[in-house]
Structure formats: C-alpha cells, structure tokens
Amino acid sequence: MVLWIAGAGGVGREALDVALAAGVEVAGFLDDRQAGSTVRGLPVRTPAELPPGAGYLVGIADPAARARLAGLLDAAGGHPVTLAHPRAIIAPETELAPGCLVMGGAHVSSSVRLGPHSQVHYNATVGHDTRLGARVTVYPGANVSGAVRLEDDSTVGSGAVVLQGRTVGRAAFVGAAATVTRDVPPGTTVVGTPARPLPRRAPAP
Template sequence: MLWIAGAGGVGREALDVALAAGVGVAGFLDDRLAGGEVRGLPVARPAALAPGTPYLIGIADPAVRARLAALLDAAGGVATTLVHPRAIVAPETELAPGCLVMGGAHLSSSVRIGPHGQVHYNATVGHDSRLDARVSVYPGANVSGSVHLAEDATVGSGAVVLQGRTVGRAAFVGAGAVVTRDVPPATTVVGAPARPLPPTPPTP
C-alpha cells in the first residue's frame, strides 16, 4: 500500500490519481497533521515509514520534496510513480521513480522526467524534452519540444516554454508567461515575452 507524503492540495490530488489508477493508499505522511485523518485516511509522521514501503511525495515545493525524499529514502522507503489513466505517455518516454502525472497531461515522444517530477492536469510536455529531478509543470502549462528544465525548476499554470529553451535550476516561470529565451538559474520570470521579475524594493 502506498503512502503519500503531504496531505495538502497536491497530496490530495495525488490521492485522486491513485484512486483513478486503482492503486491502494494506506494514508498520508505529514508532520503538521499527524495523528488525524484526511479524506478518511490516517496521517502519520514521515519518520514512521517502514522500510520497503512505497511512497510518493505530493508536495509542490521542490526544496521540501528534496528534503522529504532524502528522509524517506534513508528510512528504506521506495519511491513510486503514479500516472493517471487519462494521461497520455508516448513511446520512449521515461519516468524516474517518484513521478506524479495527473489526468489530462500529455507527455510526448522521448521525454525524460527525473525523480520526483510532477506534471499536473492538462499540462503538455513536447518531444525530446528533459525534465531533471523535482521539476514541476503546473496545470495547463505547455512545454514545447527539446526543452530542458533543470532540477527544481517550476513552470507555472498556463505558461508556455518555447522550443529548445532551457529553464535553469530552481527557476520559476510565472503563470501565463511565455518563455522565448533561456531562463537563468534561481530566476523568476513573468509576462509575455517572459522577463525577470524586478527585485522587491526594501521596506523603509
């Protein structure tokens, strides 16, 4: 039986994927809600995961995903991939352990997605794209062909990344943005065409 790390919005959406795919879920792992129930399932602390138990991380924040994956792997957990039956995964596409692919997502030919990646509902990823560890593609986003999303990068809802672009490590593409040029690491871009978000002025 699968345990889902995170009992918030993405965790509950992961449960929806599991139910649609016929995958049994034992409960959630969440320090904040441990001891209670969510959607009728028990919530335990992540440290309680038994060795050899399958898990999936249902949390949007890549940094938190990295921390939890390290904790759960050290405890002997087994990262497991969940794919909604209404998602399309084309031939020669590879999903590393721990990936979450929601309903309506379309992964085209020869895509590679690294560990603990997330492609949310109705998002698309074009042919020959490479998504490194813990990348998130939010609902309705469109990642064109031959794109490279470096580890911990996020593409926001309804955003578009044009053919052949690179989005750097831990970069964030804002909702509805159109990426026409490479995005440097640890940069937030917004708008169409996408431009770096101006720094917030210091509070007087």
C-alpha cells in the first residue's frame, strides 16, 4: 500500500512518522499551500492531483478542514486509510473506521469505536466502551474515561480529562488540562477544573 497524506503541517508530518514506524510507504503530501515544494524529502502536490484509487489519510487537526478535504478526496476517487503506530495499544473488540490516525503511546481500550477520520494523538488514552464520532480529535496526553461519547467534530485538548460516562457534544472543544465532570453541550468550549463554559466576550462598544 502506498499512502498520500493530506496536510503537510505538524499533524501531517506526525502522520508520516506513524507511517514510517508502521512500514507504510508514503508517496507524498497533498497541500494547496505548499504544493510544488518538498517536505521531509517527499513531494507536495495539490489535493486535486491525488491519483485515482489511491489511499489517503488526512493529517490535519481542524475537524472542518478534515471534513472538507476528505469529501474532496473521496470525490476524486481516493479511499481513506487507517494508520496506527506499532507502539499504540489497541485492545480487542475495538473498531477503527476508515481514515483514523492513532499515534505512538496511545492506549485505546476494549470495545471502543472510533468514527471516520478520528485522531488519537500520542500518549492519549481512551477508555472501554467509549464512542468517538466522525472527525473527533483527542490531543496528546488526554485521558478519556470509559463509556464516554465524543460526538462528531469534537476535540479533547492536551492533558484534559473526561470522566466516566460523560458526553462531549458535536463540535464542542475541551480546553487543555480541563476536567470534564458533566456533559458538554454541542458547540461549547469548556476550560478549567471542573470544566466550565468559556465566558463570551461582550461586543465592543
């Protein structure tokens, strides 16, 4: 299998690290902003230049950008590939949908389901029976407990903790080092311990 990585930024290069560790050949990067250049010795092309039928992985942290690129590459005839570092722990009865990225040191426990194009970054943990929707991001060192629901496009920041049985709503964002002790409504950013919604700034006079 030869893989193309969409996104030549930080997460894209980390995805390349995972591919190299897993023995997966990477043909190059797909990135409009850096097209025509070389990154880590690999060519960078535009997403429109993905060869028909090629495998791809979106190495971008932003869920909206991930959704846009995945749709574009699917329409071009590509197919999403799941990539897991050999030093990640993925327990039995756990399902990884197409396009997932699991980095080194991550621990994904028993009977977990990761939705399409979700990411579990290095040294993060995901507890038993947890469900990740599409394009969910669990940042480095985060601890997601058992039976948690992370809905589509939600993000758990670096070092954050989501306690047992909680739900983080669609497109919600859990700030770095926050501790989620109650459900997070869709579209909400929460910070602190215990996590509370980030106050909205008053409009300028």
